[in-house]
Amino acid sequence: MLTITNIKRPGSNALETVTAENGVIKGWNLPPEGEVIDGQGGTVAPALIELHAHLREPGQTEKEDLASGLAAAAAGGYGTVVSMPNTSPVVDEPALVRALIEKAGGLGFARLKPAAALTKGQQGEQLAELAFLKEAGAAMFTDDGRTNENARVLRLGLEYARSLGMVVSVHAEDASLRADGVMHEGPVSEELGLPGNPAAAEAARVARDLEIVAQLCQHGGGARLHVQHLSTARALDLVREAKARGLPVTCEVCPHHLTLTDEALRSFDALYKVAPPLRTQADAEHLLAGLLDGTVDCLATDHAPHTRAEKERDLLEAPSGIAYIELAFPLMWTRFGERLGLEKLLDLMTQAPARVMGWHEPTLEPGAPADLVILDLDTEREVNPATFLSKAKFTPWAGETLRGWPTLTLVGGQVAYRRE
Known part of the structure; x- marks a missing residue:
């Protein structure tokens, strides 16, 4: 069981909570259960x-x-x-x-x-x-x-x-x-x-x-x-x-x-x-x-x-x-x-x-697979290839400032990536 709090669905500014259990979305705005992760106001998407x-x-x-x-x-x-x-x-x-x-x-x-x-x-x-x-x-x-x-x-x-x-x-x-x-x-x-x-x-x-x-x-x-x-x-x-x-x-x-x-x-x-x-x-x-x-x-x-x-x-x-x-x-x-x-x-x-x-x-509907990403649509971060997880640590966009970075990725309800 995993709960992500303080997240927004696309097109909404309302802060919500989503809970995943057994690899699927259990529901929205339920009492937090299991591990609780603060989504810090990010936007959730499949x-x-x-x-x-x-x-x-x-x-x-x-x-x-x-x-x-x-x-x-x-x-x-x-x-x-x-x-x-x-x-x-x-x-x-x-x-x-x-x-x-x-x-x-x-x-x-x-x-x-x-x-x-x-x-x-x-x-x-x-x-x-x-x-x-x-x-x-x-x-x-x-x-x-x-x-x-x-x-x-x-x-x-x-x-x-x-x-x-x-x-x-x-x-x-x-x-x-x-x-x-x-x-x-x-x-x-x-x-x-x-x-x-x-x-x-x-x-x-x-x-x-x-x-x-x-x-x-x-x-x-x-x-x-x-x-x-x-x-x-x-x-x-x-x-x-x-x-x-x-x-x-x-x-x-x-x-x-x-x-x-x-x-x-x-x-x-x-x-x-x-x-x-x-x-x-x-x-x-x-x-x-x-x-x-x-x-x-x-x-x-x-x-x-x-x-x-x-x-x-x-x-x-x-x-x-x-x-x-x-x-x-x-x-x-x-x-x-x-x-x-x-x-x-x-x-x-x-x-x-x-x-x-x-x-x-x-989809983000209850019962759908809990494959989710939390996106920080507003914060600007510089592209730093040295931090890439890929072995190819170089890119044409090195040094550019971009928005929309993923902060958390769930695959089957399990954390596959979490930005430190």
């Missing part, structure tokens, strides 16, 4: 849901592991995290899925729902044993970290996943158009003399994948396609058009594509190297408009930790990825809280990811 994080286990634990990654997620207010399968070895066997779930369950941090590879070894040539992977507990199928170049194999995977009631998520870039690009192709890349990754690489692949979905819809129903980390205006317009046609497609946008642009690469700092790359300010504004009009289904971080030594290589050699799961909500609240509003932002990071996956939408 714990955030992350559909796209790289936790690097197994085999890449110098970058991150389950303990550090799930602790960092809990510190960021996340109660559930879907991990990507591009590890060493690739998560394409049921035993690996079960092992990850078992290990994460004993850590006491955010809840893990591993994604499994769509194809064996993420090679894009032969489907993995999708039914057995689902039975083992895989949350979705994806070859993220690689692009699905073989359209026929992707079609077969979508058909198979449809029969299992599962989502297939895709990293939508045409590898031949992307080539060796290290940043967005445009005036900045030309000025810097760096190989560019054109917007057309994303748009062309999104167009192809949507046509595959349209074809499948003509033959027995929709295949649930989720497009990861959209970065360009054109690709978003393609998704908007597909939704208008009634196709079963969803998409996510990442905070780094909303808050950073290709101008950051003038520093030649590989900290800003991501895949897909940071685009233009016009693209960022278009993505934000997509959040506001509902074309973008949810926010995801694509939390992608690397070692400092890797990110200190030059732009041509450094790996792509930014790790910031601990500050995603404060970043979005500080930058866009006034335009999005609290209710919309929370939906994009809680109920909306659940809708994408077909899960029950989290």
Whole structure:
């Protein structure tokens, strides 16, 4: 039994009390029982849901592991995290899925729902044993970290996943158009003399994948396609058009594509190297408009930790990825809280990811799972990477002052994170 006092529900200034028992919300404003925690006037919400994080286990634990990654997620207010399968070895066997779930369950941090590879070894040539992977507990199928170049194999995977009631998520870039690009192709890349990754690489692949979905819809129903980390205006317009046609497609946008642009690469700092790359300010504004009009289904971080030594290589050699799961909500609240509003932002990071996956939408009602986060929406704190629980203790936003920091995260009614 655990009781949190002095908290406010979104949109209210009334101080209330919530009690959790046996992993669920027992009720509101009951006499305090069990451990009592002072919420200090914070705003309570369902714990955030992350559909796209790289936790690097197994085999890449110098970058991150389950303990550090799930602790960092809990510190960021996340109660559930879907991990990507591009590890060493690739998560394409049921035993690996079960092992990850078992290990994460004993850590006491955010809840893990591993994604499994769509194809064996993420090679894009032969489907993995999708039914057995689902039975083992895989949350979705994806070859993220690689692009699905073989359209026929992707079609077969979508058909198979449809029969299992599962989502297939895709990293939508045409590898031949992307080539060796290290940043967005445009005036900045030309000025810097760096190989560019054109917007057309994303748009062309999104167009192809949507046509595959349209074809499948003509033959027995929709295949649930989720497009990861959209970065360009054109690709978003393609998704908007597909939704208008009634196709079963969803998409996510990442905070780094909303808050950073290709101008950051003038520093030649590989900290800003991501895949897909940071685009233009016009693209960022278009993505934000997509959040506001509902074309973008949810926010995801694509939390992608690397070692400092890797990110200190030059732009041509450094790996792509930014790790910031601990500050995603404060970043979005500080930058866009006034335009999005609290209710919309929370939906994009809680109920909306659940809708994408077909899960029950989290609520604050009695009987709902006691996955909760307390947010300090007003106090400003400086971003200090040295305090990160992630192993990647560096960030593009170091030194910035943000509001909206989580102070407490409950997962199944147990404290997963508490700010000291």
